[in-house]
Amino acid sequence: MLSSSINKFEKFYKQHYKLSLLVAFRFVRDEAIAEDIVQDVFISLWQKRDSLDFTGKLKPYLLKSVKNHCINYISTQKENISLEIIPEKESTAEETSFETEEKIARLSQAIEKLPPKCKEIFLLVSIEGLKYQEAAGKLGISKNTVKTQMGIAFKLLRNIF
Amino acid sequence: MKNEKSDIWADMVEKIVDEEKHDETGNQEDATGLNELASLIKNNRGTIKMLHRHSESKAWQTLQPSLRKDTNILYLFMKYAAIIVVTFITGMYINNYYSAKETDGQFSQIDVPVGQMSSITLPDGTKVNLNSGSSLRYPAVFDKNKREVHFSGEAYFLVTENSKQPFLVHLDDYSIKVTGTEFNVQSYSHLPVQTVLVEGKVSILDKQGEELAKLNPSQMIQYSIEEKKYRLFNVDTEFYTLWKEGKLYVRNETFEEIAQKLERWYNVEIKYTDESIKNKRLTGTILKYKPFDQIIKILTLKETLEYEIKIRADKPDLVIISQKS
Numbered sequence: 001m002l003s004s005s006i007n008k009f010e011k012f013y014k015q016h017y018k019l020s021l022l023v024a025f026r027f028v029r030d031e032a033i034a035e036d037i038v039q040d041v042f043i044s045l046w047q048k049r050d051s052l053d054f055t056g057k058l059k060p061y062l063l064k065s066v067k068n069h070c071i072n073y074i075s076t077q078k079e080n081i082s083l084e085i086i087p088e089k090e091s092t093a094e095e096t097s098f099e100t101e102e103k104i105a106r107l108s109q110a111i112e113k114l115p116p117k118c119k120e121i122f123l124l125v126s127i128e129g130l131k132y133q134e135a136a137g138k139l140g141i142s143k144n145t146v147k148t149q150m151g152i153a154f155k156l157l158r159n160i161f
Numbered sequence: 162m163k164n165e166k167s168d169i170w171a172d173m174v175e176k177i178v179d180e181e182k183h184d185e186t187g188n189q190e191d192a193t194g195l196n197e198l199a200s201l202i203k204n205n206r207g208t209i210k211m212l213h214r215h216s217e218s219k220a221w222q223t224l225q226p227s228l229r230k231d232t233n234i235l236y237l238f239m240k241y242a243a244i245i246v247v248t249f250i251t252g253m254y255i256n257n258y259y260s261a262k263e264t265d266g267q268f269s270q271i272d273v274p275v276g277q278m279s280s281i282t283l284p285d286g287t288k289v290n291l292n293s294g295s296s297l298r299y300p301a302v303f304d305k306n307k308r309e310v311h312f313s314g315e316a317y318f319l320v321t322e323n324s325k326q327p328f329l330v331h332l333d334d335y336s337i338k339v340t341g342t343e344f345n346v347q348s349y350s351h352l353p354v355q356t357v358l359v360e361g362k363v364s365i366l367d368k369q370g371e372e373l374a375k376l377n378p379s380q381m382i383q384y385s386i387e388e389k390k391y392r393l394f395n396v397d398t399e400f401y402t403l404w405k406e407g408k409l410y411v412r413n414e415t416f417e418e419i420a421q422k423l424e425r426w427y428n429v430e431i432k433y434t435d436e437s438i439k440n441k442r443l444t445g446t447i448l449k450y451k452p453f454d455q456i457i458k459i460l461t462l463k464e465t466l467e468y469e470i471k472i473r474a475d476k477p478d479l480v481i482i483s484q485k486s
Contacts, residue, residue, distance in 0.1 A: 031211055
């Protein structure tokens with residue numbers, strides 16, 4: 001019985017890991033802390049698994065929990081950062097929108113699905129910021145190939161919207 | 162045809178958008194999609210780059226060991242301490258198998274060494290999360306009128322509901338009487354004893370069984386052994402209970418107070434070359450999944466201090482904190 005719950009949990013985890021990381025990072029602005037918080041949240045979810053349902057509304061619950069953990073973390077840092085950065089403690093039903101994070105997470109997934117060479121080129125140019133010529137040189141291909149692949153990447157990626 | 166001398170970002174996007182516009186099948190929608198994509202990437206490049214360093218598969222592998230255990234035993238720092246020691250005086254209550262003879266006055270005791278955390282489930286289903294340096298003594302079979310345990314250290318109790326069989330936690334100085342509830346109790350010697358109620362109802366009884374106070378959720382009772390007085394506070398319960406999720410919040414505490422906590426968790430001894438270091442105040446979160454030397458590094462870095470760790474064979478490692486020269 002444990003093996004099927006853990007499989008469901010694994011699926012849920014992998015599906016929402018990057019989004020959770022993005023949400024945490026948005027608040028704490030520290031990669032390592034964001035990572036730790038996300039792991040803590042998922043462990044906590046796993047411990048509560050008997051009272052939770054892994055389909056349906058679990059995603060908003062997950063993101064809210066990530067946010068809460070972050071707020072708690074931030075509020076202990078308030079001596080070190082300016083007060084404007086601290087989000088209001090949520091007392092109303094108002095939900096925070098994570099639209100940008102959702103988009104970035106989708107983008108990230110879409111990038112992963114790009115054909116290997118195309119992905120490699122795309123990452124070098126868009127993320128690493130290499131110029132076409134530099135990317136071409138680094139990969140030992142022509143600038144035209146880079147350009148073509150970038151075009152393909154863009155066309156494939158814009159479907160995330 | 163545009164001059165392709167420069168390959169900068171905007172240029173590239175513009176080119177693709179242009180091509181789309183001139184393409185028979187292209188339309189305004191497609192151009193917007195591309196612009197949106199380009200601007201998403203441009204505005205979040207750092208974040209996307211950061212995200213790319215992470216993989217859900219790798220993260221899952223790191224997480225998995227923490228999930229597979231039946232009780233959530235968290236191993237803080239393998240190097241420093243042995244596995245949790247559970248001494249059974251007699252009794253095999255775990256499998257709910259015992260003969261009439263064994264139920265007579267048999268106790269179990271769990272001692273959590275410094276630097277570890279543990280959690281157990283008592284015979285009635287009550288779950289207890291024990292922090293470093295804690296000790297819990299409980300019977301193999303609870304008395305029919307009350308469930309009694311003896312405790313020292315820090316623990317988070319999730320007591321199963323049973324008003325006919327109230328749950329009693331005996332500390333050195335007072336006792337906590339509960340009926341179905343969640344609370345956190347901290348009772349280390351040399352510190353004021355404190356109990357925080359998360360949910361439910363508790364009564365605090367003195368050693369004679371007289372009621373000292375009743376707690377409501379989000380209240381903390383703090384008992385000072387020297388003054389022989391207790392005080393009630395309203396608290397943010399998460400602050401007091403997050404330790405069981407592997408974190409400790411530190412609010413304007415002196416370096417010495419934090420050091421004492423670290424000494425407990427990691428089984429180290431901390432000394433100072435300069436007494437004034439002890440009084441430095443810090444606020445922050447200590448994440449307990451990190452090895453000790455990373456934590457001490459962060460703490461000392463913040464305060465322009467230096468540290469030196471001396472590994473000692475049969476004793477806790479010695480950590481010397483000094484001012485940065």
